[in-house]
Amino acid sequence: MKKINFWYLSSFLISFVVIIPIITVGISFFEETSNYYKILKDTFLIEYILNSLTLLVLVLIFTFVIGTGTAYLVSFFKFPFSDFFKWALILSFAVPPYIYAYSLTAFFDNYGIAYTILTNLFGEGEYNKIIPKVNGMFGATLSMTFSLFAYVFILSRASFLYQSQNLIDLGKNLGFSRFKSFFNIILPAARPAIVAGLSLVAMETLAEFGAVDFFSINTLTTGIYNSWIAFDDLAFANRIASLLLLFIFSLFIIENLSRKKAKYHFNIKGGFKQKEKIKLFGYKSLLTFIFCFFVFFMSFLFPLSQMLYWTIKFPENLLDLQIISLLLNTLYLALLSSLVLIIFSLISNYGNRVTNNKILNILSTLSISGYAIPGVILAVAFITFIAWFDNTIVKSLGFLSIKKVFIGSILGLVIVYFIRFYSLAFNGIKSGYEKINIAVDESAYLLGYSKRKTFTNIHIPFLRNSLLFIIILISLEIIRELPITLILRPFNFETFATTAYISASEDLLEAAAVPSLFLILIASIFIIIASKYILRENNG
């Protein structure tokens, strides 16, 4: 009998489990829906689509300008605090869009913080009339822009960093001005990185639930949530979900087609020259500093100080909450899920590497699309699948219902996190693996190492640093994650994110401040640890 290949089988199963939600959503598209669908199709569906599109376009434009702008400045110029901004701008990751939305509202609301500041400065007055109202689409756009621009910043900065000085010298040689060099050489050469950053922003924007829900904007994501929670219509939720998925996949296809056969990477062997940063003086230096500080202030200091202010002003909220329990729950979920993700992604990556099988490759490519699927869809698809499996298979075999094991349990939560963040873990490990020449594995076999020993003695020690980085990255995502946790968490199991959301949705913004503040602080610690890897200047 032919020996079953452990690595093939395990990689196959892992990838297969991850693509189940995509299949579920796809199949559900053809299911019967309630009357709600017919009503909605004629009324709100177009609004959902238009709102999602408007938000997407606005956030993409702003994150592009802010993300590439700041990345260009810190990569090519030396000005006061330029080294500080390199990592400080990443701290915006610590503030999820929904917490940013709470801060904006609190500041610009009638009789909000802005009103208080003006009253303290200039005495009583009709300030509410002159303070701009930051809500609706404008508020959501600002929240998402300042919370998500770091994706574009990190990736374009990395790309700018590896652009050879030769390339820039070539521009000078051709007589290009700095302006022309930026638009004709630097920006086009960094295009794949910028597009990758914008794709992440696009996915996060389309998937965003907390901020749009807070500002009462009807998008496809809130549509899915409402049709499931308010109208109990899973099939319709899935139908909108398939629309959203179609939308996301179209974005990918358009990007790939537009790139055609252009190559953007350079063989830097022998031709790479480290860039020399240009030192700025006078007003140029001041303006650059002001721009970067403004972005840092708006993206991090502003929401942080807002939450800090409320926490100090209403200390009773601090005492009311069981901070230790929330902290433990948040960290427990983050670390458990990232460990599970790391273990399974390592196995499937290694399985792909040693078997080099085409089916497995296709399956893993499909399986990493989980990140493109909004959390709300995944949660709904997971419930749909478990309900179907329970009703058609488990019950027909005469077993007890398994719904409670998976829905409203830590196990279910970890599984859906697993599907959602699998691509982060898989791709992270894959890029680590790409640095290990296949001849290294073969040398190990020839030195008498088995496949398992090669995995444990050669690969894992080499990938150690990447693994640590991926654990931090996934933990960061899970700490900020809202819809999956909200839908699938066990009864009475709260995290900082869910507590903040619940307080905010009950219009108790001051009470939302404490969990939000803790969330920002923990996420900042994770970011500072991870920044060592993110900001590596030399790939040594």
Added chain:
Amino acid sequence: MDNFFEVKNVDFIIDGKTKVKNMSFSIEKEGDIVCLLGPSGIGKTTILRAIAGLQKIKNGHIKLKGKVLASDKINIEPENRNISLAFQENSLFPHYTVEKNILLGEEKNADKKDKQISFQEIVDILDISQILNQYPHQISAGEAQRASLARSLLSKPDLLLLDEPLSNVDQSHKEDIQEKLKKMLSKLKITTIIVTHDSYEAFYLGSKCGIILNNQLKQYDDPYNVYHLPNSIEVVNFLNRGILIPAKVTSPKSLENEELGTITGNFVKPFPLGADVKLLIQPEDLEHDDKSNLQLEVVDRKFRGTNFIYTLKTIKNLLIPVFVHSHHIHQHDVQEKFGIKRPIHIEHLVCF
């Protein structure tokens, strides 16, 4: 008695493409060195990988010390073959220092008492003591190749496979390392198969050379015979050390060329009288003689340090290479005349 190593009727295939068809060759005794020569992309590395067990074979067999390692039914995993392969590219473990990498080789056959060689000895021979504390990404390609070779040697394999072992090593080190490597392999009696495209390296290191061309092992013989008695026009063209000129067999020991006249010698294989053949002229077959009445025009002169290779043109536009020691007093410039000693005598008459 069984050969020490044997490849019999094997097709070497990669990505569904047959690189080398129906290949057979053997190594009679332990400690012999065999070199496989061929142009790039011909499948030399594929052969080594299949012997090492990194690729499967579908027909024929590969045997080592009387034991079948691979056939259509058997496939012993690479870790159980005791064959070591030093890759052309950097295959050092990236998270270990060079020293640790090399010492990993020693762990493999720590209990093997024969083939004793110390770590220090290998390090000295390959001249890598200065990089021992460095990591693989900090060293040059040539140094990585030597470190990889050291690891392979220290693992005391039954069969050592070297894939272009010195291709990244600079010329100043190359000859010295070749010499030391040959001595060490012979002292340790490590049976070795070396793949290379450098014919000088193959002729120096190998006790046997195999020439792979057009998906086949064309010739498998000792280096002298491969060079002086090539068995096909393809091998002559590949070695690129001579020219084939038209001639007519005039006696059992001579033939006639329209421009060079009578050429005497011993036919390697017999031809009937009057047969039209192509005779191989190698650079060292013709002698320079200023007083000769056979004067040809110089069209190129290559200075190779120890010698010159002149390329001479006949009236019928044949380009003939002639070897002359570099201390030869009378140098000829391009377009000058160059005399060839007559009558011409070539020890082995290689004709096709």
